[in-house]
Structures are given as structure tokens and as C-alpha cells.
Amino acid sequence: MKLNDAYLSRFVSEKELEKIRPEAEAALKKLKEGTGEGSDFIGWRDLPVSYDREEFARVKRAAERIRKNSDVLVVIGIGGSYLGARAAIEFVKGNLHNRLNKNAPEIYYCGNSISGPALEGILSICREKDFSVNVISKSGTTTEPAVAFRLFLALAKEKYGDAAKERIYATTDKSRGTLKSFADREGWETFCVPDDVGGRYSVLTAVGLLPIAAAGVDIDALMAGAAAARERYYVAGGFNDCLRYAAYRNLLLRAGKSVEILSTYEPSLALLSEWWKQLYGESEGKEGKGLYPSSVVFSTDLHSLGQYIQEGQRILFETVIDLGKSGSNLAVSYDGENADGLNFLAGKTFDEVNRTAMVATILAHTDGGVPNLVLEVPDRSAASLGELIYFFELACAVSGYILGVNPFNQPGVEAYKKNMFALLGKPGYEELGRSLAERMDGSLRQM
């Protein structure tokens, strides 16, 4: 992996970069010494080397069991409790893996919304197929996954009776909380959400690893990739690519860029971008600060957001994932008629054409006044993904400290929850409920 900043030179000078360098290095130091804000949640720093081997082995065995006895795995979790797994599975196995990957269960993500149709659809699939459930929640009381889990648990018991307990896997607090006690009473296998790793940093814990392994991704390679990145960026220190990424994005923010777009060129990377958006948006979007994270899949979105990026408000910069090999050797075919005039492409692989489109776009957008940073990723292997995940996690922490926020809390996520509990009549929220009801009187239609 390599950060290519060749196209940034007309937007950020070497001098500016040198000036922010001490801030980046100080941020890394804080992180290493555990003296920064939010240091209760920096367990992810050492996960790639210090992870629990016994649990890791259990994850693999559970994944094997799921692959043997289930056509479908339902992953119940919201935010960091599903995005990392889904991003990893699509990165390595493709976004059509449920349709194409006949050696692995179909994987559906539930309890990440309050959509009735979404739940009904997946319940109907589970009625027809053998399924297992991985419910992921530190507390077990988060509304979305909890209400979804009620339905899938009932279906599993109805379908499998007492044997349902061999099909439920709970990833939760190691000793306390509603879900942990529930699991222990019912005899479900449990995995641990560590106390010192926040949701958006949890993909390399059992939270991500169990679904990822169930999909057939090599989790040893994933961890090895992350360990390599840890060595290169965290342990070695210096003003390395990871710190430079954190530095650049702060410089661009200070220069008036408000939106960072993560640009990828493979549909299979779309969910990686969603994971990245949570990671950066939740870590930095506080105290009125932070880059707004957005994403595109090109060349698809060159025909939707491309016009805006090229010529709209100059508030954007792009971080481009330059993927070396997509895993396909498909080439453009020759057409005797050459009706479309594209025979000059015949024989080139789609990878070549796609990467040329990327270069063309970087040049065009840069010319249009949009700074482009390029992150070179060799391929879609689990090892490359592990490296990329650790790179983004570390850069995010460093970037947050440069920005001057606590990158490990998310106080703003509570606001809608409190209102929701109050409006739904949860015991203890009566007063807030009354004041909200007054405010909204007449302003929203009745159901």
C-alpha cells in the first residue's frame, strides 16, 4: 500500500505539509502513550498482534459450523456492528456474493433499520432455508437489533425447537449486560465485544470476524495484513503515509474544503466506503468541526455526481482508491462490425481500461480544482484489506487529534434516541415526551 500525493502539489505546498507534521507526530505520540482524549477506547491499536487466540480459533470453528449447517446467516447489528463485516465480505467476495458464491451461506444484515419490509423479506427467506443468527450488540438493548432479534429468535425456536440454540451466536460484552446474560441462560455461544474498542473500530474483533469468516474470507490473512500495517505505520512512526493522509486532510479542511469524497472504481468497494464514512464521520463530526464524508463508485457516478465534482462548488477533495488488480482478467472483445467504434479497446482487460478511466478522472478533476489524493491498494485480497483497515483506523485517530476532537466518542448519536424513547413512551422519558409532543403539535401529519 502506498499514498500517492503527486497530484496534490498544486493544492498543498511542501512547506504547509512540513508545518503540520509536528501536529501529526504529536497525535501519534498521544495515541501511543494513551494520553489523548478517549484513551479508554484505543484497544484497536494492538488488536492485530494481541488478539485473543482462543477466541479466534472459536470464531473459525463457529464459521465452519455455520457454513456446514446453514444456507443463510442473518447478521443482526447496527453501525459498527455490521458495516465492517459487510464491507470486508463485499471487498473480498464481491457485491453479488450472495447470488454467486455457492460455497458459502447467503448473508443478510438485519436490525440496522426499522424497516418492516426489510425484516419481512429476510424472515421469508429464513422460513424456506436453514439459517443461523449472529446477533451483535454490546448491551443487547439497542432498539434496532433488539427488536429484529426478537423475530429471528422466535422463528429459530419455532423451526428448530431446542436445537435453535446451536444456531444462535451472540457477540456481546464479555461478562455483563442483557444480551450476555440472555445468551448464558439460553446456552448460545458467545463472542466478545472488547471494552476498549468502539463500534466503528471493531471490525477486527469477533464483531467483524465471525461473519467475515462465515463468508469464506481468510481471517488469518486479514489479521496479518493489519499487523503489517501496524508495524509500518504505528510502530515505525515517522511522517509515514498514514500520518501524511491525516495531515493532508486537515490541511485541505483548513483550506476550505468541507467534503471528502472516497472514490472507488469497483462496485465491490461500495461498502468499504460506507464503513469509512462511519469511521471518519463519527470520529470527527463534532463541535461544529470535521470533513463531511461522502463516497462515489466510478465510473458509474461519473455519470451522476461527476458533473458536480468537475464544475460545482469548489468545496470538495477526493481520496481515490487505486486498486491494482480486481481479480478479473476479462478483456474487451473484438467486434468485426465495429459498430460502436470501440475496437481500439479490443484485447485490453477491463482492469486496464478501468484504471485508465481512473487516471483520466484524476487529471480531469485536478484540473477542475479538486485535489486528489491516491491510495494505492494492490488487490482485493484479505491481506490487502487488513492493511487498508488498519491504515484508515490509525489515520482517523491521528486526524481527529490534529483536528482537536476526541475521535473515540459519539455524543451526538444519543439525541435522536432520547427523543425516540420519549415519543414512544419508554418508561422514564415522560417529561421529555410531553415537551416534544407540544413542540410538534400539528407540525407533522398523523400516521
Add this chain to the structure above:
Amino acid sequence: MKLNDAYLSRFVSEKELEKIRPEAEAALKKLKEGTGEGSDFIGWRDLPVSYDREEFARVKRAAERIRKNSDVLVVIGIGGSYLGARAAIEFVKGNLHNRLNKNAPEIYYCGNSISGPALEGILSICREKDFSVNVISKSGTTTEPAVAFRLFLALAKEKYGDAAKERIYATTDKSRGTLKSFADREGWETFCVPDDVGGRYSVLTAVGLLPIAAAGVDIDALMAGAAAARERYYVAGGFNDCLRYAAYRNLLLRAGKSVEILSTYEPSLALLSEWWKQLYGESEGKEGKGLYPSSVVFSTDLHSLGQYIQEGQRILFETVIDLGKSGSNLAVSYDGENADGLNFLAGKTFDEVNRTAMVATILAHTDGGVPNLVLEVPDRSAASLGELIYFFELACAVSGYILGVNPFNQPGVEAYKKNMFALLGKPGYEELGRSLAERMDGSLRQM
């Protein structure tokens, strides 16, 4: 449908709204009289009433044929040539319709990227199943769909021989162009991309209608909904909801909001947001102007971008789709143990809880300094969708004229294409090719 602006009062005054009103009304007047910029492309204004009945009937017959003889429909098109159809199909039939809808073909979208793995996956599905192809391109020479079409055409001929021609449907220029001549020579049925309707406004032409009908959506109801919206917002005139939406977004832009987020609460609406992003981004993102369009699906993304929206830079406003009925009556189940403490929700439908989450979020985000506009949509019917499509199209045109741009061109989309042709050695682009090669010398890794 109704625009609810009750939550906007603390951000935009009645006086400001009255002040911009003449601009909105002048924009509508320009549009009606065809005197504004880009008036060669305003054919979409009258489509819901003036569409070609003969072709519409052929679309329905072709859709029936596809539904009878195909397990899979491959839709080949990029930008406006797939987003509208995909948005409509998922809106009405759900985002899992390929998996759940056993009475309709699976529908895959191709030629909207240069991804080898994406093409290989869908080719492999078509090798196993009976398929038809709807290739959608005004010219037939756009790179992405053209190279994809080469592959699917070859597969169809290999699999079906001469009968392949009954499985290919070309939606293209009515008389000229590469694809039209190709289709006529080969004997494929053709449908028309009108000259006066741009890609992002084309969903209610055969471009959108054929795949939408093939998925089993009632296209008569879709057009009727659009016609009702045309009557209410376009014909009736006045400072109606549609003009007010256009006015509000310009006022918010002038007040320093740079990003508009379209917020929905059902995963089935995610593609509607993608369609909306092209419509607004491509229409307004020019001359350094325009709101950057972004989207979220809640409550999912309350656990990813929620923190940023609540507390990040105050450069955002939201347009919320308040969906009345999702189509599901699923309710939260009662749990004797009440392990998760959520029995206070038991018996409430997911729709109720979801809509309460929406109200809770509107209140929280508004309190956090993010203006929220609410668009009330009754349900996921084809008629409601038709109304919503026309509402957004008309509002977009009006908004673009208020902004002072031509809402119907997309000059910036050419920039990457030119560079790409030059870098790929397309005849005629040699000089640009040389100058680009010099610029990028050493700055991007070799493949």
C-alpha cells in the same frame, strides 16, 4: 404529496421566502414558455400526458414477453439510462426483489461501470439462466454500455443463435446513430430516447419504462401519478409546494448550506436517492455553484453519519422523505422475558416505530442546527412514485433557473471521457494523449 416546512421556520423567515418567490415564479414561466437556457431539453414537462401511446403499448407487450421467456433481464446503460429504472423498481418492489419476487425476472444493471468482476458475475448468471437484454444508449457509442453490450450480445448469439434477436431490446435514438442502425440491421425491437429529454429526466420514457414494466410495476399508474403532479405543480402554477422546495433550497444555499442530504427511512428508497443525486448534482453543479447532493438511509445511517449531522460542520440541510405506509404491517413482538426491556414497543408496527424515529430525528437535527424540510409521500405505490418523480424533476428545473445555471446540460461530464480516450489511444486523440502522458510521467504507478 405535501411539502411540510413547519420545521424550517427557525432557519428561513416568511419574509425571505416571499422575497425569493418572484424568482421561482419567473423560473416556472421561463420553463413554460421555453425561453430559458437549455430549452431544447424540456420535453419531460409534458411526457405524462403527451407520451407516445403506440410505443407505450409496445413497451408493455415487450415487458410481458420478457417476463414469460426470461429468468433474467440485463439492463445495459449508465447514468440516466439505468438510475431511474433501478430507483423505480426498488421503490415499488423492494431492494431484495431479485431474491424475493418469484413472478418477475431477476434484473441486473450492467455497462454502468468498467468493472471486470461485475461483468463476469452477471455473465455467469446469464450462462445458467434464460435472459433478455435491454441496451439503452442514445448513440450506442458510450464506452461503458457499449463494451458490456458486446459481451452480452455475443453470449446471446452463442446461446440462442438466430433467436437471440427476439431477446434484445434497444432503447436508442428514434432514427439515427450507431445503435439504431445496428438494431435495424439485426432486427431487434427498438424504443425511443426522445431528442428533447436528457438522460437524467428520462425515467418516464421507454428508457425507464421497459425495465420498470418488466419488473411488474404498473406503468399506467406511474404515468397517472406523474400526470397528477404535472397538473398540480406545473399547470396550476402559483407558489406551490414544488416551487417552494426549489425556493427553500436556494435560500439555504445562499445562507451558507453547501450540502443537501436526502434522508429516507426505508432501504428500498436508497436508489431513489441515487437517482435524485444525479438529477440535482448534474443539473446544478456547474460554474462553481450548486448544493452538493448527498443521501442517507435512516435509522441505519444514524449510526454512521448521524453523529456528523448532529454535531459536525453546520453546512448541511436535510430533505426528509416521510413515507406514510411502507407496505408492511409487521409489529414488534412481545417477549415474556423482556430481556431487552423493549416490551413498551410490543404491538406497535415497525412503520409506527420507524416514523417515530423519523420525527425524533427531525427534532434532534433541527435542534442541532440542521434545517429539515419534509416531503410527505403516502406510500410506495407506482402512482406515488410517479408524483414524486415529476415533483423532483420540475423542482430541479425551477431551482436551476433560480440558481442561474442551465439545468439541462452537463458539460463537465466530457472532461474525463476526453482524457480517457486520449490515454487509451483512441484515433483522433493523439495530441491530448501525448500531453497527458507527459504530465503523469512517474506520478502514478504502472499497471
